[in-house]
Amino acid sequence: MLLLAVAFIVAFVLLLYMVSPLISPKPLKLPGAHVVVTGGSSGIGKCIAIECYKQGAFITLIARDENKLLQTKKEIEKYCVNDKQVVLCISVDVSKDYEQVENVLKQAQEKLGPVDMLVNCAGTSVTGKFEDIEVNSFERLMAVNYLGSVYPSRAVIATMKERRMGRIVFVSSQAGQLGLFGYTAYSPTKFALRGLAEALQMEVKPYNVYVTVAYPPDTDTPGFAEESKTKPLETKLISETSSVCQAEQVARVIVKDAVQGNFNSSVGSDGYMLSILTSGMSPVTSITEGLQQVVCMGIFRIVGLFYLGSFDSIVRRCMMQREKSESADKTE
Ligand SMILES: NC(=O)c1ccc[n+]([C@@H]2O[C@H](COP(=O)([O-])OP(=O)(O)OC[C@H]3O[C@@H](n4cnc5c(N)ncnc54)[C@H](OP(=O)(O)O)[C@@H]3O)[C@@H](O)[C@H]2O)c1
Numbered sequence: 001m002l003l004l005a006v007a008f009i010v011a012f013v014l015l016l017y018m019v020s021p022l023i024s025p026k027p028l029k030l031p032g033a034h035v036v037v038t039g040g041s042s043g044i045g046k047c048i049a050i051e052c053y054k055q056g057a058f059i060t061l062i063a064r065d066e067n068k069l070l071q072t073k074k075e076i077e078k079y080c081v082n083d084k085q086v087v088l089c090i091s092v093d094v095s096k097d098y099e100q101v102e103n104v105l106k107q108a109q110e111k112l113g114p115v116d117m118l119v120n121c122a123g124t125s126v127t128g129k130f131e132d133i134e135v136n137s138f139e140r141l142m143a144v145n146y147l148g149s150v151y152p153s154r155a156v157i158a159t160m161k162e163r164r165m166g167r168i169v170f171v172s173s174q175a176g177q178l179g180l181f182g183y184t185a186y187s188p189t190k191f192a193l194r195g196l197a198e199a200l201q202m203e204v205k206p207y208n209v210y211v212t213v214a215y216p217p218d219t220d221t222p223g224f225a226e227e228s229k230t231k232p233l234e235t236k237l238i239s240e241t242s243s244v245c246q247a248e249q250v251a252r253v254i255v256k257d258a259v260q261g262n263f264n265s266s267v268g269s270d271g272y273m274l275s276i277l278t279s280g281m282s283p284v285t286s287i288t289e290g291l292q293q294v295v296c297m298g299i300f301r302i303v304g305l306f307y308l309g310s311f312d313s314i315v316r317r318c319m320m321q322r323e324k325s326e327s328a329d330k331t332e
């Protein structure tokens with residue numbers, strides 16, 4: 001009887017594996033596609049643009065600094081796979097004025113055709129203790145990281161729905177999956193992207209438009225180097241519990257997941273665990289993904305509790321050391 005039950009379960013799981021590709025989205029064809037990358041002049045965004053260009057896409061790079069954009073354009077063009085490929089540069093602040101963002105994207109579409117894939121990668125970070133962060137930094141980060149993703153997406157979504165094809169990528173962060181010491185201004189902006197992505201995915205799925213939320217770990221980029229200069233000790237010590245990834249590796253994973261139409265995009269074993277743990281009511285793009293979440297959720301919660309315990313003890317140790325050195329200073 002037990003053998004029969006086991007055989008039935010195995011057969012059921014095998015069947016699910018086999019039908020899984022049938023219900024998954026059709027992969028987007030990158031050769032000849034128009035890919036827009038905000039924040040494409042540096043770090044992860046630049047590597048995403050290179051990865052798409054290497055696969056034959058036409059690229060629009062969006063960022064503010066014109067010189068950096070032109071330098072990146074030259075760098076990307078070295079990876080040309082056919083002589084028709086174009087890299088277009090647009091200098092605009094994605095967080096300031098919706099109409100301006102809409103206009104520049106209209107111009108880009110007139111030149112390179114409708115947008116097949118939009119990667120919202122422009123972003124910035126401020127770390128520090130809650131009471132030490134300038135109040136206007138909370139507004140600025142929400143504007144750049146959240147509204148700076150809403151505006152470009154809002155400007156291209158109608159055409160994607162009309163054409164019944166497209167991909168929208170939101171580059172969140174592992175700090176958009178769990179709140180950590182020092183990220184009170186940054187984390188909420190990245191959590192917000194997840195809410196936007198879930199709601200938008202439900203709206204656009206019937207139109208064959210797929211949304212991906214990427215959760216990169218610490219990644220070696222100019223932005224990361226800048227952030228590291230002012231990180232509180234606690235944040236540094238917690239970050240050091242996992243390794244720093246290369247931007248090229250992160251970009252490859254994001255592009256692969258976006259092309260496949262996967263809702264979740266994570267890097268490495270920590271990223272995999274966090275994505276399962278925080279899957280909640282997020283959409284799944286394959287039965288195998290759903291099965292993995294059902295099976296692994298409980299065990300990963302146990303592992304997660306150990307991590308939380310060690311982070312709490314780092315914070316407590318730093319606080320005690322700080323108090324000790326402050327009282328030593330006073331007695332001198
Ligand atoms: N690096 C990491 O460890 C890490 C980890 C998780 C998530 N992320 C996320 O990944 C994304 C890229 O990070 P990164 O480390 O590669 O950053 P980066 O090297 O600092 O690059 C940021 C890019 O965004 C552009 N940008 C910033 N503000 C903008 C604005 N208002 N309008 C238009 N463009 C703007 C920058 O160009 P201009 O300054 O010229 O505008 C630049 O091209 C960010 O959303 C970040 O939050 C990074």
